[in-house]
Amino acid sequence: MRIIILNQYFYPDHSATSQLMTDLAASLVQKGVAVTALAGRGRYNGGDRLAPREDYQGVKIERAWASSFGKRNLIGRLTDYLSFYLGATWKLLRLPKHDLIMALTTPPLISLVALLIGRLRGMRVIALVQDVYPDVAVALGALQADSLTTRLLDALNRLALRHVNRVIVLGECMRRLIMKKVPPSQHSRIDVIHNWADGSEFAPITDEANPFILAHKLQDKFVLLFSGNLGHVNEFATVLEAARRLRERADIRFLFIGEGAKRDDIERFIAAHELTNILVLPYQPRHLLRHSLAAGDALLVTLAEGLAGLSVPSKTYAIMAAGRPLLFVGDLQSDAARLVKEYDCGAAVAAGESEKLAHLIREWAAHQAQLAALGARARTVFDTHFSRELAVHHYLESFAKCLNVAAVPPDQTPSEADAIKALGSER
Secondary structure, three states: OEEEEEOOOOOOOOOHHHHHHHHHHHHHHHOOOEEEEEEEOOOOOOOOOOOOEEEEOOEEEEEEOOOOOOOOOHHHHHHHHHHHHHHHHHHHHHOOOOOEEEEOOOOOOHHHHHHHHHHHHOOEEEEEOOEOOOHHHHHOOOOOOOOHHHHHHHHHHHHHHHHOOEEEEOOHHHHHHHHOOOOHHHHHHEEEOOOOEOOOOOOOOOOOOOHHHHHOOOOOOEEEEEEOOOOOOOOOHHHHHHHHHOOOOOOEEEEEEOOOOOHHHHHHHHHHHOOOOEEEEOOOOHHHHHHHHHOOOEEEEEEOOOOOOOEOOOHHHHHHHOOOOEEEEEOOOOHHHHHHHHHOOEEEEEOOOHHHHHHHHHHHHHOHHHHHHHHHHHHHHHHHHOEHHHHHHHHHHHHHHHHOOOOOOOOOOOOHHHHHHHHHHOO
């Protein structure tokens, strides 16, 4: 079988979808699937352009021409989107025919390009929904719910979802939202596959000589860590207010690692309140992530109110793999909040409850044994439900169903061995 993974970013970009799809592609190659990654030549935050083609761990990377302004402003982002639509269309027309195109949601509605070229060239199409558009833009206030633009974008999204061969979503909350956009007869085409992390890469470490801790003078501190994109979908106001309430606690540090639209807001809050208990650092190289994650005694996942099911924080799974308690702040209807409650591997605090959050942090800082037990449970849940190997298994099953390569009853899932065998017969 030959598959194209269509996403604006891929290796070596550091964005979440880039890292996830790079891992998935490499694992699929190991399973005998031929993978071509079609991405742009720019990076998530702009900067130097990447080579037009490259091989990585057996994955053939093709990069379409596109601008590379990054996420710094709306005009640059829209220019990157438009140029990638055009460049990806041209590449899809010229690449050798594959069996399947799996299109993500970066940029939004790129699945329409995959659908158009897929129909033209006889390739099946899967829509992998990482964010639900335009709903997420409406929830963030970027679009008006009843505007002509919103209605048009929603109609185009529904068109794509109804005509692709299969849809993959990231959780039950997102599945319920997508079910509203397609006829009931198509609900069985929706597969839930959670994002994941590499359990060996983010294995728990407790080395007191952690070089990251030493470099940033975090010894003997209780560290609450957020690592990842500091974007509009995140809820930071509650966390920052909790930090202000804890400003006199010299033993507690708030650490933000990453870049994004809200980094300036965080730094302005620090300056306005003259806080010394918050540290903001840039993205860390991937090979150092296991050390930076291990610097946190508890790790933050945040999601702005109203975004449950519209966006799913992928960092949740790396936190669990690292064996750290998960502290969720934001929309309590989200799958991440449900996961924390269901498996008792951390705590969930609603947006605005900064005093409750500050109290919880005080309690955790004073009870390290309780914290260690929560972290151990998080790792056990990860191994059981959210490992990279398990995710790859589910993707292979979805591909097999999409290609109709096995006579499988609608309510029965083929085994991974059957899926691989069937996929191989299609190569």
